[in-house]
Amino acid sequence: MTRFNIVQKDPRTLAREISGIFNILFPQLTTGFVAHLNRQNLPLLAGTAIDKKLLSQSSINRAMLFEIAVARAELKITNPTSSWEECLQIAIDRQRRYYDAQLISSLTNHDQKIADIVSDNLVSVLSHISQKEGKEINISPSIPGFLWISNSKGDFAIGESLIEVKCSNKNFSSADYRQIILYWLLSYIGSIEKNNSEWKKCFLINPRLNTAVELNFDHLISFVSAGLPKTEIFSLFHTLVKRQYDYL
Template structure:
């Protein structure tokens, strides 16, 4: 079984067929919709480079710290942050697992965590009728295992990226994969379908809000959602049989 994020990242050919207009130009078009949180301080590149940690681990620690802040813990429990980050990073074979968090790393992680918590708090204030869910479940499908998103608010999926650059095609493939799996589950099991996505970057303090209907309209070359699901189902089945014979369906 492959988790949804891995499928979206490592098997982009599926998306080349289903969403053929998810091009560099389209990604740039989506990114132009970004809104900046001007009252939050951007993390400088010098600060990031001063960290001795692998960047993915550094921001995983910041993510864990933001969850503490959202849960009302003003004082950081860095040992717990490290445990949470290591547990999550163990899913990636190339992760470098530290024994401790140095003061410089704590300062960076606290900065990013506070920014992320502030951005999520703002979103929650604008949708008080919904609960902010940590690690919402992403349904599985055939040989694609279930997974977890970062956050959700009602029918809005929230994904956090701490890149030094704009959101890329891989980020949009990932959230489209999550939508597809939610849509398949909604059709088959009457579960929740995500209607929109918010991409957050607490390192640069910008956000992109998009409805999945808009993303589909721009990228799917006129295919309806049902047609997308049927094509996806067919391709996933064919891929398992032809390209991944070791999978047991």
């Protein structure tokens, strides 16, 4: 098989599939530590969590509903006069990248209400971070690839802060933390190889529950790697990923 035939992996998907590599690189990213991080998952001052009863009356599946809500938030930032049809098309296009999207031609007023609440929660916290950091909101920031890991896009960024959105009814999972750590690692590699910026902070936001966790990457990486220097993390990651690349 030639290199041209190798199927590249999206880092968002990869973070859920390579837990073994993470166990080697970040041995302290345990269930207990994830629980500790989630105890910092605090309610946001503004906004409203989605009531379970309200959500149960939705006419479409949850994944699509919250994809629509995030798209709605983006359009409220970039083009407040945009239509629900534009919002719906963005959500469908995104769902098709990863799933067999449920095709929807229109939204009920009830679904629009839920999407508006979630999008307002998200826009509120993004605006707060933007004002605090003194930086503009960047939608879909670039995530550099590496070997067989493809280039990708994050959810949002503000300055050197990465912002990822999860609309779960639970706390953030180990896979969620692996994803942001992988995004940081790819940014660190990009800073070495291409002089790109390295992510310094991360916000995990759940606009469905109206909660968020703020993380400093230097502190997080130092702990979960058991104090391994960044250069050694990169070297070990390179070895592990290249071994898989050579195998392919």
